[in-house]
Amino acid sequence: MIKTIIFDFGDVFINLDKQAIFRELSLLGPISTEEISEINLLYEVGKISTFECINLFQKILTNASKDEITHAWNSILLDFPKHRLDFIQKLALEKKYNLILLSNTNELHIDWIKKNVSFYEAFRSSFNYFYLSHEIQLRKPNTDIFEFVLEQHQIVPNQTIFIDDTKENTDTASKLGIHIWNNDPKTEDVSNLFTLKSNLF
Known part of the structure:
Protein backbone atom coordinates (compact mmCIF):
# COMPACT_ATOMS: atom_id res chain seq x y z
CA MET A 1 0.00 0.00 0.00
CA ASN A 15 6.85 21.43 -19.08
CA LEU A 16 10.44 21.61 -20.33
CA ASP A 17 12.29 22.01 -23.61
CA LYS A 18 15.42 20.08 -22.67
CA GLN A 19 17.28 20.98 -25.87
CA ALA A 20 16.71 24.71 -25.41
CA ILE A 21 19.70 25.54 -23.19
CA PHE A 22 22.28 24.17 -25.65
CA ARG A 23 20.40 25.66 -28.59
CA GLU A 24 20.16 29.13 -27.04
CA LEU A 25 23.67 29.22 -25.55
CA SER A 26 25.09 28.11 -28.93
CA LEU A 27 23.61 31.26 -30.45
CA LEU A 28 25.86 33.28 -28.12
CA GLY A 29 29.05 31.57 -29.28
CA PRO A 30 30.80 28.21 -29.60
CA ILE A 31 30.10 25.96 -26.61
CA SER A 32 29.87 22.18 -26.17
CA THR A 33 27.29 20.07 -24.37
CA GLU A 34 30.15 18.81 -22.18
CA GLU A 35 31.00 22.35 -21.04
CA ILE A 36 27.34 23.06 -20.24
CA SER A 37 26.96 19.77 -18.37
CA GLU A 38 30.12 20.37 -16.33
CA ILE A 39 28.90 23.78 -15.15
CA ASN A 40 25.38 22.50 -14.56
CA LEU A 41 26.58 19.64 -12.34
CA LEU A 42 28.33 22.14 -10.06
CA TYR A 43 25.49 24.66 -10.10
CA GLU A 44 22.70 22.14 -9.58
CA VAL A 45 24.14 20.99 -6.25
CA GLY A 46 25.01 24.49 -5.02
CA LYS A 47 28.78 24.06 -5.35
CA ILE A 48 28.95 27.32 -7.29
CA SER A 49 26.76 30.42 -6.92
CA THR A 50 24.65 32.01 -9.64
CA PHE A 51 27.33 34.70 -10.03
CA GLU A 52 30.02 32.03 -10.44
CA CYS A 53 27.86 30.03 -12.86
CA ILE A 54 27.33 33.02 -15.16
CA ASN A 55 30.99 33.98 -14.85
CA LEU A 56 32.05 30.50 -16.01
CA PHE A 57 29.77 30.81 -19.05
CA GLN A 58 31.15 34.28 -19.82
CA LYS A 59 34.67 32.85 -19.87
CA ILE A 60 33.53 30.52 -22.67
CA LEU A 61 31.04 32.88 -24.35
CA THR A 62 33.23 35.98 -24.14
CA ASN A 63 30.81 38.35 -25.90
CA ALA A 64 27.68 37.26 -24.00
CA SER A 65 26.09 39.45 -21.35
CA LYS A 66 24.76 38.25 -18.01
CA ASP A 67 21.19 38.85 -19.22
CA GLU A 68 21.74 36.90 -22.44
CA ILE A 69 23.16 33.93 -20.55
CA THR A 70 20.35 34.04 -17.99
CA HIS A 71 17.73 34.16 -20.75
CA ALA A 72 19.35 31.21 -22.55
CA TRP A 73 19.64 29.25 -19.29
CA ASN A 74 15.96 29.73 -18.48
CA SER A 75 14.78 28.88 -22.01
CA ILE A 76 14.32 25.26 -20.88
CA LEU A 77 11.30 26.30 -18.80
CA LEU A 78 7.92 26.30 -20.55
CA ASP A 79 4.35 26.34 -19.21
Missing part, protein backbone atom coordinates in the same frame (compact mmCIF):
# COMPACT_ATOMS: atom_id res chain seq x y z
CA ILE A 2 1.42 3.35 -1.06
CA LYS A 3 1.85 5.89 1.74
CA THR A 4 4.39 8.27 0.18
CA ILE A 5 4.45 9.82 -3.31
CA ILE A 6 7.70 11.44 -4.44
CA PHE A 7 7.41 13.69 -7.49
CA ASP A 8 9.95 15.18 -9.85
CA PHE A 9 9.23 18.77 -10.95
CA GLY A 10 10.35 19.29 -14.57
CA ASP A 11 8.33 17.43 -17.22
CA VAL A 12 6.10 16.13 -14.46
CA PHE A 13 4.49 19.42 -13.37
CA ILE A 14 6.20 22.15 -15.41
CA PHE A 80 2.90 24.88 -16.02
CA PRO A 81 -0.62 23.58 -16.81
CA LYS A 82 -3.09 24.64 -14.13
CA HIS A 83 -4.79 21.23 -14.00
CA ARG A 84 -1.59 19.80 -12.50
CA LEU A 85 -1.78 22.32 -9.67
CA ASP A 86 -5.42 21.29 -9.15
CA PHE A 87 -4.30 17.65 -9.00
CA ILE A 88 -1.66 18.16 -6.31
CA GLN A 89 -3.87 20.51 -4.29
CA LYS A 90 -6.65 17.93 -4.27
CA LEU A 91 -4.18 15.28 -3.09
CA ALA A 92 -2.94 17.58 -0.35
CA LEU A 93 -6.47 18.25 0.88
CA GLU A 94 -7.21 14.52 1.07
CA LYS A 95 -4.22 14.00 3.42
CA LYS A 96 -3.97 10.33 2.39
CA TYR A 97 -0.35 10.45 1.28
CA ASN A 98 2.96 11.90 2.33
CA LEU A 99 3.71 14.21 -0.63
CA ILE A 100 7.34 15.01 -1.45
CA LEU A 101 8.88 16.97 -4.31
CA LEU A 102 12.44 15.93 -5.23
CA SER A 103 13.91 17.95 -8.06
CA ASN A 104 17.26 18.67 -9.71
CA THR A 105 16.72 22.42 -9.80
CA ASN A 106 19.12 25.36 -9.66
CA GLU A 107 18.66 28.87 -8.31
CA LEU A 108 18.14 30.66 -11.63
CA HIS A 109 15.42 28.21 -12.65
CA ILE A 110 13.53 28.37 -9.38
CA ASP A 111 13.77 32.18 -9.37
CA TRP A 112 12.27 32.25 -12.88
CA ILE A 113 9.47 29.92 -11.76
CA LYS A 114 8.71 32.09 -8.72
CA LYS A 115 8.37 35.14 -10.98
CA ASN A 116 6.50 33.52 -13.87
CA VAL A 117 4.27 30.87 -12.29
CA SER A 118 1.63 32.85 -10.42
CA PHE A 119 0.58 29.89 -8.28
CA TYR A 120 4.10 28.73 -7.31
CA GLU A 121 3.58 29.28 -3.58
CA ALA A 122 0.27 27.40 -3.67
CA PHE A 123 2.04 24.58 -5.50
CA ARG A 124 4.92 24.44 -3.04
CA SER A 125 2.65 24.48 -0.01
CA SER A 126 0.79 21.43 -1.33
CA PHE A 127 3.78 19.23 -0.45
CA ASN A 128 4.75 17.94 2.97
CA TYR A 129 8.39 18.30 1.97
CA PHE A 130 9.96 20.16 -0.95
CA TYR A 131 13.55 19.33 -1.89
CA LEU A 132 15.57 21.17 -4.53
CA SER A 133 19.02 19.82 -5.39
CA HIS A 134 20.88 23.11 -5.06
CA GLU A 135 19.50 23.57 -1.54
CA ILE A 136 20.31 20.09 -0.22
CA GLN A 137 23.49 19.71 -2.33
CA LEU A 138 22.43 16.30 -3.61
CA ARG A 139 21.13 15.36 -7.04
CA LYS A 140 19.46 12.55 -8.93
CA PRO A 141 20.31 9.92 -10.13
CA ASN A 142 22.80 9.49 -7.26
CA THR A 143 21.70 6.99 -4.63
CA ASP A 144 22.48 9.33 -1.74
CA ILE A 145 19.65 11.75 -2.54
CA PHE A 146 17.08 8.95 -2.28
CA GLU A 147 18.69 7.57 0.87
CA PHE A 148 18.57 11.08 2.35
CA VAL A 149 14.81 11.36 1.79
CA LEU A 150 14.09 7.82 2.99
CA GLU A 151 16.12 8.26 6.19
CA GLN A 152 15.00 11.83 6.85
CA HIS A 153 11.35 10.81 7.01
CA GLN A 154 11.59 7.12 7.94
CA ILE A 155 9.97 6.15 4.66
CA VAL A 156 9.43 2.49 3.74
CA PRO A 157 10.58 2.01 0.12
CA ASN A 158 7.90 -0.54 -0.89
CA GLN A 159 5.21 1.83 0.43
CA THR A 160 6.52 4.60 -1.82
CA ILE A 161 6.18 5.55 -5.48
CA PHE A 162 8.61 7.89 -7.28
CA ILE A 163 7.56 9.69 -10.47
CA ASP A 164 10.21 11.08 -12.83
CA ASP A 165 10.55 11.45 -16.60
CA THR A 166 14.27 10.53 -16.57
CA LYS A 167 14.88 6.78 -16.66
CA GLU A 168 18.23 6.81 -14.88
CA ASN A 169 16.53 8.54 -11.94
CA THR A 170 13.75 5.99 -11.69
CA ASP A 171 16.27 3.17 -12.16
CA THR A 172 18.13 4.28 -9.01
CA ALA A 173 14.90 4.51 -7.02
CA SER A 174 13.82 1.07 -8.22
CA LYS A 175 17.08 -0.49 -7.03
CA LEU A 176 16.25 0.81 -3.54
CA GLY A 177 12.90 -1.00 -3.61
CA ILE A 178 10.80 2.07 -4.42
CA HIS A 179 7.89 1.69 -6.86
CA ILE A 180 8.41 3.88 -9.91
CA TRP A 181 6.65 5.57 -12.77
CA ASN A 182 9.04 6.69 -15.51
CA ASN A 183 6.49 8.97 -17.13
CA ASP A 184 6.62 10.03 -20.77
CA PRO A 185 5.83 13.78 -20.78
CA LYS A 186 4.70 13.62 -24.42
CA THR A 187 1.98 11.02 -23.85
CA GLU A 188 1.32 10.83 -20.09
CA ASP A 189 0.18 13.33 -17.50
CA VAL A 190 0.83 13.22 -13.76
CA SER A 191 -2.83 13.97 -13.12
CA ASN A 192 -3.60 10.47 -14.46
CA LEU A 193 -1.43 8.81 -11.81
CA PHE A 194 -4.24 6.87 -10.16
CA THR A 195 -5.55 5.60 -13.51
CA LEU A 196 -2.19 4.66 -15.01
CA LYS A 197 -0.82 3.15 -11.79
CA SER A 198 -4.08 1.84 -10.33
CA ASN A 199 -2.42 -1.47 -9.45
CA LEU A 200 -0.39 0.29 -6.73
CA PHE A 201 -3.21 2.19 -5.04
